[in-house]
Structures are given as structure tokens and as C-alpha cells.
Amino acid sequence: MTVQRGRGRGITPSRPADAVTEPMPAVGADGEPVRDRARVIPEAAVARLAVYLRVLSGLSEQGVGTISSEELSAAAGVNSAKLRKDLSYIGSYGTRGVGYEVRVLIEEIERILGLTRKHSVAVVGIGNLGHALANYGGFRSRGFPVAALFDVEEDLIGVPVGGIPVDHIDDISRICAERGVSIGVVATPPSAAQLVCDRLVSAGVRCILNFAPVVLQVPDDVEVRKVDLAVEMQILSFHVARRADEAADSAAAASGALAEDSGGGAHRADEVRAGAASTGRDAGRGATANSRASGPVNGAEVTGVNGMVIRR
Amino acid sequence: MTVQRGRGRGITPSRPADAVTEPMPAVGADGEPVRDRARVIPEAAVARLAVYLRVLSGLSEQGVGTISSEELSAAAGVNSAKLRKDLSYIGSYGTRGVGYEVRVLIEEIERILGLTRKHSVAVVGIGNLGHALANYGGFRSRGFPVAALFDVEEDLIGVPVGGIPVDHIDDISRICAERGVSIGVVATPPSAAQLVCDRLVSAGVRCILNFAPVVLQVPDDVEVRKVDLAVEMQILSFHVARRADEAADSAAAASGALAEDSGGGAHRADEVRAGAASTGRDAGRGATANSRASGPVNGAEVTGVNGMVIRR
């Protein structure tokens, strides 16, 4: 994402050489003074912060007051080092030897994510998906009230969906301005998506969530995120195929390994090997883990702690 | 998007890409010849391949027979070097001095993504979203026919949605086996998601697309990708906030920067920067969004070839 654009190079403090010297000649020359906290939060971390926030909200409702990085990371499906690193980008709000106060973390993450203000949403394209989105309670409950719905179909205009009447897209500028819409959701057929996007942009909307399977072209001060269901499916398909290949491989390799083993090979620790990558969702520690197909197991392997397979 | 794997993108979950960097010479020993090329395609590249495929399909329908990396990359919203690198992972199917044959590329990408076989889909949870998904034509048209629908609500059982009657989730194992379901879609309320996921897994489904805002725990031979709308919104929210900060920054810095330029600063190559890109999702986002520059331009930037912006 568009991160760190702007001024001179994003001076990341990763200068190995004389680091201690002055790390800011270029920047200074740029007219960009050292400036406040050079908080450059990695895009990947931002996405995870949103996940932590959801988990924390659940914990808070359950009355949990304090939590350690180990527990929170397990609940969020990442490893604890990553969680601590992510949290360190927003500040130091933990207590050593204890953990984090749930309430504090929620507040800080909300602040960083800009959730202290409300972001009204407009959904364009009230077909199946648009209906579902208009009715999706998760938006409102998380501070993103759906404030406007648009379509071109005359039969739909005026009909309330999820409590909001549908307006004609020709009124998009006026209505978005009136209702303070800051996020636009494109849920139209692909053929209409770019046009709708252009209209949203000229209506002043600077953030777009696109469900149409097209690559939207926008000015670079507009942020677009895309959700493409077919692409998600295809990625899963790829993994199915890869897994099938691997199964074949390991079946084939198994016999060879046995032969070699019986030949007297030494067994080193590093014979523990990672297999297919899992998708990382593994909550467990060992996030690194990727595991190998445990499949057909023929006695040559056993499943270890977190799914790793130990060759013996 | 947001992928759960952890990573990727999307929240992106970031997938620990297969660390298959294995040094396994053992393979040679096991009678397994060099085997085909140890094709380790980066997760991020897989997600983009799916995008290229969609663009190529459109081009093919328009009768385009050949295309260069420059053109294709622009249509897909990435830069040409990345596109060529991605394509190189699957082989060399281009003609130097000419470009790629659309038909060939489509076939090869489909092969790599495992799209030569059909992947039947089961949708669990026939609420608003489930309805939308069951009716979504993009699945069937791309080789992912929806073959089964499940819910627990008695009133829904037997009712056809998108042409498929809804079955009770208790029959999930039998029906998934009968219809050869290989991908499960979880579209239930969060409270039911883990249970539904467990049922899908025991029914033999090894790939899951999760729309519920919870982190699913699964065995590591199961692949989960997650689409979390609230998280997407929050990421956009973060960028709204960041942009606001930046606007203030650049207004302040503007005079300084201009002064330096006119002062004769040299323009290095690294001042060429990309417009916007997003990923993810983990990517990976995963999830990759993108945006291109075109315009509002304030004189400090001009749009370059493929959406890159050149600072001058």
C-alpha cells in the first residue's frame, strides 16, 4: 500500500553502517524536518491490529481485564513475537511481567486505526451482494454505519433495504456530501464498476472497497481495497493442487527415506523438516510451522507437537 | 481482503510461504529423479496469477491474441517487472520482441492454479450473505460450481436458493461426499463458525473460505482463507487517518521541497515511486488492491508509464 510515499525516502532506521552518526541528512535537505514520531506502521501490521481489536473486544465483553502476548496471539492466530512487534509500533502499553490491559489496548488500537471518528458508508449496486452488505450488522456495530445505497434500477429507487432507502446514482454527489460518506463500496456488475468508481471519486469519496472483479483505476489519493471471491477460490484451488502433488511426493519419498535410513544414516535434529506450508493460521506457537502432509503415513513418520513431522 | 492464514494479506494473513527452501538432496537418493522443476511459487504471485487470468480471459473474449508484459501489467494493475517475474515462475511462454500469446498464458495459468479440475463448493449458513453467495454467478463461471447449501434453520431446509435446495447441516458429511465438495464456505454468524468448520473438516473438506469474523482453528492440512469485511473497513479507516496526517505534513513541507528542487537537487532514480498498491493479503494478500495514478496531480508529480509517479 501506499505507505510511505511522500517525502524523501522513508528513512527506515535500518542503516547498518555508521548508524549512530546522523541518520537524517537526506531528510533534512528535503525540507522535511525530523518531524514527529516517524510512525511508519507496516501495512501487514495494520491488518493484524484490526484482528487484535476484534479479539480484544470479545475478551472485554467476557470480562477479561488483562492478557499476555502469548494468550492474545494464540487467540488471534499469530505468534507472540509478531504480536508484540505489532503492538510496539503503536507504543508501549504493556506491563512487563504481567501483560496488557485489554481496555487500554482497545483504545490505542482504535485511535491508531482512526476509529474514533465514524466513517459513513455508501453501497453502490443493490443486487444480491449489495443487499447482503446493506443488511450486514457488522458494519454498524464496528463504527461504519451504512448511510446511503445507490443503484440505477428504477424499481429499486426508494425501496428501503436494511432500513435505508435506495437512491439513484445520479444523486450520489449530493447525498454523499449531505451524509458525510467517507467510504464507498462497489458491489455492481464488473461492467459498471469503473464508472461507479469514478462517480464515487468525483463525489469526494477517497476510500473504496471493491467487490467487482475488475482492477479499478483511480487517482493516487484514493485508496482501493479489493475483495475478489473468484481469486480467493483460485488460491484455494492452487493449494489443493499443490497438496496433491506433495502427497505424491511424500509417498514416493517415503520409501526412499526408509531405504536410506535402514542404510544407517545418522539422524540429525534438522531432519525435522517443514512440509507444506500451512497457512499460517496455526495458532500455536510454532507458527513457523508448516507442516508436512501427514497423510498416508506409513510408519516412517510421526506427528510431532504442533503438526511438524519428525522423520525417523 | 483478508486472508486468514495468517497472514496474508489481508489481514492478510501472511502466509508463511512455504519454506520449502529445503535443501533436500535426499530426494535424489530416493530414486526420485530430479523430478520436475521444484517450482516454488510465492504465495503473493499465486494471488496475482489469478488476477492475470481474469484479465486475460477478458482480452481473449475481445479477440486479443497477443499482449506484451507492459500492456498486461497495466491492465492488471501491477508493474511489468513483477508481471514478468510472476510469469517466469510458471515457465517461459513468451516470445522475445513480441509478447505473450493470450491463449497459451490462460492455459498455463489454469494448469498451475489447478483449474483443470472442477472444485465443487458448499456454502454453510444461508443468511443474507449465504444467499448472495449461492446466487453469485462468478463461482460457476470460473469453475467453482456451488453444489450444496447448508443451514440449521428448519424453515430453510428444502428451499432452493440459486437453484440448489438447502440441506440440514447434519447431512453435511454424506452430501459433501456424494457431490464431491472440495471447498467449503463459512457464512454463518461468528458463534457458529468454529463448529461448522469442524463439521466441514470431518466431512473431508480441506479448503475453507471463511466470512465469519473469527479465527478458525483447523488441522494443518486444511487451508483457510478469510474475508473479513470489518477488517477491510478498518484498514481503509487507517488510511483515511494517515492521509489526513500526511496532508498536513505535505502542506507544511511543500515550500521546503520546492525550494530544494529549484535549488538544483539531483534527481535520483529512486525518486521514482509507485503509485499505490496494496496487498495484502497477504497476502497475500494476499489481497491485493491497487490504484493507479492519473491524476489530481498538483504539479509536483506526473504520471509515468504504468502508473508510476515520478517526483519532479
Add this chain to the structure above:
DNA sequence: AGGTGTGAAGCCATTCACAGCG
């Protein structure tokens, strides 16, 4: 000339490992 394919370099993110504080 035109454009692909790819080693090499650079950048960013993840993971390690431990100092430091409660």
C-alpha cells in the same frame, strides 16, 4: 529495435533472542 527472462540488489516483514523492568 523490441521485449522477454532472470541474476542481483534492495526493501520490507517475520522471527530470534535477550536486555530490561515490574
Add this chain to the structure above:
DNA sequence: CGCTGTGAATGGCTTCACACCT
């Protein structure tokens, strides 16, 4: 002693730049 916070190491992805083919 436990757990956070973080420099340093590692590894993957992206970008560069050009050899090489047509």
C-alpha cells in the same frame, strides 16, 4: 521470575537492469 519491548538476523518479495532472443 515472567513477560514486554526491541535490536539484530533471517528470509521472502519486489525492483532493477541487462543479457539474450526474435
